[in-house]
Amino acid sequence: MPRESQIISQIRARAARSGRVVVPIGDDAAVVEHDGATDLLACCDLMVEGVHFRSEWSSPSLIGRKALAVTLSDIAAMGGVARFAMASIALPQDTSPGFISDLIEGLFRLADAYGVSIIGGDTSSSPGPLFIDTSVIGECARGRAVTRRGARAGDRVFVTGSLGGSSLGLLLLESGSRLEDIPDDKPADPLCRARREALTKHLAPEPLLHAGRALGESGIATSMIDISDGLSTDLRHILDESECGAVIHASQIPVAGCVHSLRGGDLRIDPLRMAIDSGEEYELVFTARPADRERLAEISRSLGVRVTEIGEVVERKGLYLEIEGSIKAVEPSGYEHKV
Amino acid sequence: MPRESQIISQIRARAARSGRVVVPIGDDAAVVEHDGATDLLACCDLMVEGVHFRSEWSSPSLIGRKALAVTLSDIAAMGGVARFAMASIALPQDTSPGFISDLIEGLFRLADAYGVSIIGGDTSSSPGPLFIDTSVIGECARGRAVTRRGARAGDRVFVTGSLGGSSLGLLLLESGSRLEDIPDDKPADPLCRARREALTKHLAPEPLLHAGRALGESGIATSMIDISDGLSTDLRHILDESECGAVIHASQIPVAGCVHSLRGGDLRIDPLRMAIDSGEEYELVFTARPADRERLAEISRSLGVRVTEIGEVVERKGLYLEIEGSIKAVEPSGYEHKV
Structure with missing residues (x-):
């Protein structure tokens, strides 16, 4: 398997930049034109058990919390306000109902703390490990997203x-x-x-x-x-x-x-x-x-x-x-x- | 593990409905207020190898294509226009570079066909199966999203x-x-x-x-x-x-x-x-x-x-x-x- 960075380079090269996309794939979040006053921010982050975390290291509540926290952090890095989030979760067959409730609760509690509405999601069983993908939609004032491109000598x-x-x-x-x-x-x-x-x-x-x-x-x-x-x-x-x-x-x-x-x-x-x-x-x-x-x-x-x-x-x-x-x-x- | 429908019920019950959320979790896509003229639609769909598909049944290009197609279909079901998409992909360690390129190409080609910009994504290795989560952001005229609630006797x-x-x-x-x-x-x-x-x-x-x-x-x-x-x-x-x-x-x-x-x-x-x-x-x-x-x-x-x-x-x-x-x-x- 190629390195993550190589796959991402491949996707960036393939991503056509349409008229409304202000910042395409490759920054912490994408920026797209929204209306006259605001831009829309969007990003997602994947957490895979055995790659990003181990279930035995943490409580299910903290696992759910972190899955959302890392994606909210991408909105923070763009200087934006996080508004809406979705979570897709694939659960190993032997996952207990208590584990699932706690995981969801951890995720929702963090969303509540930052005024983020959970508006969507999907669940599935997993024949392998636990997977959690969260995506977040945020906003910022038009043209005000902070990208990785603006540093200048002297800053x-x-x-x-x-x-x-x-x-x-x-x-x-x-x-x-x-x-x-x-x-x-x-x-x-x-x-x-x-x-x-x-x-x-x-x-x-x-x-x-x-x-x-x-x-x-x-x-x-x-x-x-x-x-x-x-x-x-x-x-x-x-x-x-x-x-x-x-x-x-x-x-x-x-x-x-x-x-x-x-x-x-x-x-x-x-x-x-x-x-x-x-x-x-x-x-x-x-x-x-x-x-x-x-x-x-x-x-x-x-x-x-x-x-x-x-x-x-x-x-x-x-x-x-x-x-x-x-x-x-x-x-x-x-x-x-x-x- | 509880049934998918039970987990979804639990999430629906927990999801607070904030002021801007017009249609919360539970329809094909969520609807949120956007500006005076349009509403925003958002949804995600998870495809897990061994649950939703088998790699040996299909080409990587068709697997990538279907992963996005099912989420675009949710926007279709709301009567909306799909604008932007993101894809998170966890790949088994032995995945070949060719498989990954073909999968990404299949996904991008479908996006191109419907004028959808791929604006984000994440990749990871997977110690288990292939896992693809796609999320899509769409739009529709203000108040015009077609939900599951509007059927009336006589229709x-x-x-x-x-x-x-x-x-x-x-x-x-x-x-x-x-x-x-x-x-x-x-x-x-x-x-x-x-x-x-x-x-x-x-x-x-x-x-x-x-x-x-x-x-x-x-x-x-x-x-x-x-x-x-x-x-x-x-x-x-x-x-x-x-x-x-x-x-x-x-x-x-x-x-x-x-x-x-x-x-x-x-x-x-x-x-x-x-x-x-x-x-x-x-x-x-x-x-x-x-x-x-x-x-x-x-x-x-x-x-x-x-x-x-x-x-x-x-x-x-x-x-x-x-x-x-x-x-x-x-x-x-x-x-x-x-x-």
Whole structure:
């Protein structure tokens, strides 16, 4: 089987761009003309048991939640508002009614939290693993969708939240940690807290819809993407599409607290590498003009979302990392979903 | 695992109906308010290898084609125009690049034929079977979507095309027939022609987008559904939602020519039963006022789509079949996708 990226390239090449398609296949979501005032956004995301998740790692409710969260995150990355969603679910024959109810409930609860109406879906039995495909329809002001193409030399690179937690969560899951096994009675125990933070980041990512929308509507983000495959891979998508490069500074990368807390244990962790390569973070990385720093700080304050400046866009193509004054090229993590 | 219908009931019950949702989950497609002049339609359909199809029964191109055709058919059944589509595909590890290209090409070619832009998608490997979920966004004039709720006593029941071919095609596939094995050099041989007709009906159904749109935009169809689970099941959905009943006449059911041609062979076929229960026909069944018969005949002529009046809507709930003057209740086929 060819790599996912090769198949996607093939589909992109084949996709004819009709008159109403403003942004075709290849960005976080497609953008199509809607009416005079708004554009329509559409995207879908597939989660396959044994590829993207394992049932025994999580509750059915969190599986359903994450299946929708990752697609909502694509709307966030376009600076849009998510309006409607659909979910197609193929269930192994031995799936219990309780599992199904919990999965659906997890998905609906997240939809409710963001004012998204579930308007369609399909179900089937599966002779193999559990499959969940969610599609989301969103909106943004006409011409205001934030694509991957708008970064310009001189812009600064920003990232929301902190990075590395999801990758650490995956590592913990692989080594047998489970969210439900972390004792509730030690809220102050820093190791328990760090494990909980990492597992939650991986299993229950929050789609940054409010932040994405604010960054889009304000016109501050010149380009944006969500971190599904790792900062080193996703920022490169922006740079490739915008035909420029970037230098990011090691000392400015916001490494997740849990990564620092758990670095000393059995897990052999390089915190910086983990933060740069960690996939499924669903944080937003975006570019903005230096003149907009103050407006950006206001948005960050008013939404309570941490935003960190981590580098600058340069003419020279490629992604470079500055560590203690020396600069080296960053290889993409090559993150492809597998568990 | 509960039946598909039970899971869908659960989802319908949970789906909150927000202000902009005109028709929620439960019809062929959802209808949401768009702008002053148009409504948006959205639907998705899942095809799982080993449940809905077998790879060895068909070419990858026809598998891709059908995956989209069944979802476009849902837009047809709402009387809408299909505009945009997305496809999520999970591919078994040993899938060849050629298979993938052909599958994608089959899907794109059908999209091109109906002016539908493929604007998104996702791919993954699958540790189990091939899995294809397609979602389609369509449009119709404001308030003009044809739902399952509008049938009234006195309306007549109509069906497009002829029925039974798809079920016969499935039977032929199960008994080892393949489309590519039918000799091309005997175009006049009636048995070859009948086998080709039945297999094509099952493997390459045509979404009736032009007919559906004409029936919707003209206001002729008071209710409509596409036949995916069989006339006996799908017409009942209309009757249940419209809170009425119908009598259909055995002598008026348009049994597919191939069903008559092949009834005498090894296959034990009851042509009428096959026509009434055959799923995956993707013909449209709809109701219309008797006064609209002439306008309907005009649409039928101008589009070259056969339309047959098969019965009438009555107050008394239930679906009844009149055969040679005697009337009996029709049981639903209970068609659930399995191969």
